[in-house]
Amino acid sequence: MLYKKLKSWFSKGDNDTVVSLPKDKDARFLLKIDGIDVGYLLSKEGEWYFSYTKEFQQHQDYNLITGFSEFDKVYKSEELWPFFRIRIPGLKQPFVQEILEQEKIDKNDEVELLKRFGKRTIANPYELTLA
DSSP states (O other): OHHHHHHHHHOSOOTTOOOBOOTTOOEEEEEEETTEEEEEEEEETTEEEEEEOHHHHTOTTSOOOTTOOOTTOOEEESSOOHHHHTTSOOTTSHHHHHHHHHTTOOTTBHHHHHHHHOSOBTTBSOEEEEO
């Protein structure tokens, strides 16, 4: 019983929480690795955009990010890509709920959640900051 409760807290299956990009929310994030500007993640008019920087295109020793296989393409989506979505923790976790409440962060707003929690993840070495 305790196991199920703990598992539900850390689960990303926040069925009772709809997280989305507000149509009126614009933001620009910079993705970096080892001090190199990799790309920009933009939210504009309810859509997400990702593109690589010219600087990163010159670094052939790094792999392209899964899901973004072309250097010169601007990717566009109404939903945040999994590569970035994993940066938002499970919203049922008590410490996450406490942060949301204390900092008055809208738990349904992907941009605000990325701003607060998106800088680092244990899933990959990239750093995401506001640009």
